[in-house]
Amino acid sequence: MKPLFILYALFTLVLLSFGLHQALDVAPTEQTMGDIQRIFYYHVPSAWVAFLCFFANFLASVAFLANLKESGPKSARMILLALCGAATAILLARHIPNAAANVVTVWIVYLAFHFLTKLDTNQQDAIAVSTAEVGVVFCSIVLVTGPLWAKPVWGIWWTWDARLTSTFIMWLIYVSYLLLRRFSTADEQTPKLAAALAIFGFVDVPIVYMSIRWWRTQHPSPVIGGGRAPAAIAAMVNGTAAHALDYDDNFHPAISHASAVLVPALLAAAWPMKISGRALVDAYVVGLEAQAAVGIGVNPSHYTAGWHSTSTCGAIGTAAAAFDFVREANIAMDSGGFGQEDVAAAQAFLAAFDQIFAVVQDNDAEKLQELGFAGETSGLSDAEIEAKVAERQAARQRREFAKSDEIRKELAERGIILEDSKDGSVRWKRK
Amino acid sequence: MSTMRTAASTLKKDLRLEWRSKDAFNAMLFFALLVAVIFSFSFDPNAEEARRIVGGLAWIAFLFASTVALNQSWARELHGQVLDAFRVSPAAGNSLFLGKSIGNFIFVLAIEAVLAPIFVVFYDLRTIGPTWQLGLVFVLGTWALVVNGTFFAALSTRTRNRELMLPLLLFPISIPALLAMVNATTIVLTGEDSPRFWISLLAVYDIVFTMVGLLLFDTVLNAE
Numbered sequence: 068m069k070p071l072f073i074l075y076a077l078f079t080l081v082l083l084s085f086g087l088h089q090a091l092d093v094a095p096t097e098q099t100m101g102d103i104q105r106i107f108y109y110h111v112p113s114a115w116v117a118f119l120c121f122f123a124n125f126l127a128s129v130a131f132l133a134n135l136k137e138s139g140p141k142s143a144r145m146i147l148l149a150l151c152g153a154a155t156a157i158l159l160a161r162h163i164p165n166a167a168a169n170v171v172t173v174w175i176v177y178l179a180f181h182f183l184t185k186l187d188t189n190q191q192d193a194i195a196v197s198t199a200e201v202g203v204v205f206c207s208i209v210l211v212t213g214p215l216w217a218k219p220v221w222g223i224w225w226t227w228d229a230r231l232t233s234t235f236i237m238w239l240i241y242v243s244y245l246l247l248r249r250f251s252t253a254d255e256q257t258p259k260l261a262a263a264l265a266i267f268g269f270v271d272v273p274i275v276y277m278s279i280r281w282w283r284t285q286h287p288s289p290v291i292g293g294g295r296a297p298a299a300i301a302a303m304v305n306g307t308a309a310h311a312l313d314y315d316d317n318f319h320p321a322i323s324h325a326s327a328v329l330v331p332a333l334l335a336a337a338w339p340m341k342i343s344g345r346a347l348v349d350a351y352v353v354g355l356e357a358q359a360a361v362g363i364g365v366n367p368s369h370y371t372a373g374w375h376s377t378s379t380c381g382a383i384g385t386a387a388a389a390f391d392f393v394r395e396a397n398i399a400m401d402s403g404g405f406g407q408e409d410v411a412a413a414q415a416f417l418a419a420f421d422q423i424f425a426v427v428q429d430n431d432a433e434k435l436q437e438l439g440f441a442g443e444t445s446g447l448s449d450a451e452i453e454a455k456v457a458e459r460q461a462a463r464q465r466r467e468f469a470k471s472d473e474i475r476k477e478l479a480e481r482g483i484i485l486e487d488s489k490d491g492s493v494r495w496k497r498k
Numbered sequence: 499m500s501t502m503r504t505a506a507s508t509l510k511k512d513l514r515l516e517w518r519s520k521d522a523f524n525a526m527l528f529f530a531l532l533v534a535v536i537f538s539f540s541f542d543p544n545a546e547e548a549r550r551i552v553g554g555l556a557w558i559a560f561l562f563a564s565t566v567a568l569n570q571s572w573a574r575e576l577h578g579q580v581l582d583a584f585r586v587s588p589a590a591g592n593s594l595f596l597g598k599s600i601g602n603f604i605f606v607l608a609i610e611a612v613l614a615p616i617f618v619v620f621y622d623l624r625t626i627g628p629t630w631q632l633g634l635v636f637v638l639g640t641w642a643l644v645v646n647g648t649f650f651a652a653l654s655t656r657t658r659n660r661e662l663m664l665p666l667l668l669f670p671i672s673i674p675a676l677l678a679m680v681n682a683t684t685i686v687l688t689g690e691d692s693p694r695f696w697i698s699l700l701a702v703y704d705i706v707f708t709m710v711g712l713l714l715f716d717t718v719l720n721a722e
Binding site for chain 1: 646649658666670674677678702707717
């Protein structure tokens with residue numbers, strides 16, 4: 068056994084140093100995260116090994132209990148086996164999308180299990196304890212390297228998200244397993260108690276994951292953290308934040324809220340198009356100039372007539388700024404920085420953008436139809452509409468806003484648009 | 499049938515013992531009361547905040563109190579080798595487990611029934627959601643704590659540091675159940691949402707761990 072062990076240790080050492088070389092020298096530096104991303108080459112394999120160990124621990128514990136005379140009548144042991152088999156099959160089916168791979172995995176698990184049941188109880192327990200120990204070591208590595216990566220990239224060490232929390236709880240469960248083995252009074256009983264606890268722990272893991280995932284979706288996620296949002300969502304969030312925080316309409320030439328429309332759109336467009344910071348600032352200035360030019364032409368009458376200049380002049384200026392990126396893209400294409408391989412990403416971005424703003428895809432007529440704004444379909448007489456409007460006004464005076472909104476929606480569905488004015492009166496028109 | 503009869507007689511014996519001594523009941527009650535008082539000193543919440551945090555506070559108090567009772571429930575059987583006597587008898591181990599669990603369930607529910615009004619008084623509580631759901635949460639949540647607690651208490655009697663070992667084993671396994679109890683209670687108190695997911699999670703948890711406990715109890719009882 069000894070020379071085999073030394074040989075195995077040497078082989079492991081060689082593999083580990085090769086892995087280190089691959090992770091530090093061979094793998095290219097990740098573009099947005101930089102060198103810190105290299106921690107993945109330790110973090111992810113460690114997580115795999117930890118999960119694999121805990122799974123092996125479970126299989127060995129089940130095999131151990133099935134072999135045990137004290138586990139009660141044979142029927143009880145068979146029920147236990149069947150339950151564990153069913154649970155394993157469900158677990159695997161949920162995590163492996165490919166049917167063929169699924170069948171192969173179930174067979175591997177079955178063979179492993181078959182092999183384990185053939186061993187004697189001492190060997191089964193030895194496998195259970197060693198996999199739990201190794202699993203806890205690798206799970207600890209996962210829990211330490213994760214925050215090391217998260218701090219520079221997410222800006223926080225830890226967030227109570229589903230995956231992090233479940234991994235942490237799994238670690239707690241298997242530490243308690245090791246503690247139980249340590250504090251058990253007699254050597255003979257230790258494996259039996261531990262095997263029972265191992266079943267409890269493994270059955271608990273999916274329930275933990277399910278509960279934490281629900282808990283997290285019920286709560287708002289931390290603002291920083293959870294990775295990168297799609298560009299269109301990012302533009303939306305940044306725009307909302309800017310509108311909420313900024314002083315209103317302080318860009319004088321356009322009487323607009325200039326940066327609130329410009330910056331989110333430019334940031335969102337700059338990232339997938341790999342635009343440099345310098346070009347971003349250039350485009351920003353172009354956008355300001357364009358907003359000012361449009362604004363000087365139409366203001367102040369445009370503004371005092373009730374137009375929201377940020378939405379009108381701002382949108383035109385922002386379009387001009389975004390178009391400035393075309394120049395940058397042409398330069399990049401000439402120098403080979405933006406090639407055929409980037410087209411897919413750019414098109415995906417455009418599709419995501421268009422899903423929300425519907426600029427390229429022209430489905431306005433359809434949408435209007437959907438919303439009930441398509442022509443004279445209401446069939447309501449003026450008197451009927453007036454009656455509805457009066458009913459809504461009465462509801463509003465009683466502060467029953469749910470009811471008033473319902474009436475507004477009902478009218479909208481029949482093609483009537485209501486406009487509330489400042490003095491409290493209501494105008495309506497047919498669309 | 500004989501399983502049920504043995505379980506019933508175990509339960510009757512435990513209830514009678516408790517009725518005469520009231521040891522576990524008094525200890526749990528006093529302990530949980532102290533926790534409630536200390537929490538109200540350290541947080542001093544207004545009515546709105548209280549509704550948000552009291553679900554967590556109450557369940558922490560009940561969790562700690564029930565570990566006190568659970569530790570005692572098996573210690574009683576070790577005196578005079580009652581457990582050894584049971585082991586050599588032909589009765590199924592499951593029935594002992596079932597009887598004990600139901601006994602502990604009744605004790606902890608009784609404590610909760612006494613303490614719930616006290617929490618209401620201390621924290622000026624008024625539920626906004628439907629109150630009957632709270633009853634469901636308490637029954638399912640208490641069973642979740644007690645069924646695993648009874649099992650792990652039996653397991654910890656075999657270790658060197660019995661009293662310390664129970665929470666170390668019980669708390670990690672109980673985390674999803676605790677999460678469900680606390681969230682369901684808070685949701686009913688604040689009336690913000692529907693606690694349906696949490697209540698069904700508790701029901702699933704109860705069924706799964708009652709089954710696992712029944713299947714594995716013989717192993718633990720006879721492990722020597």
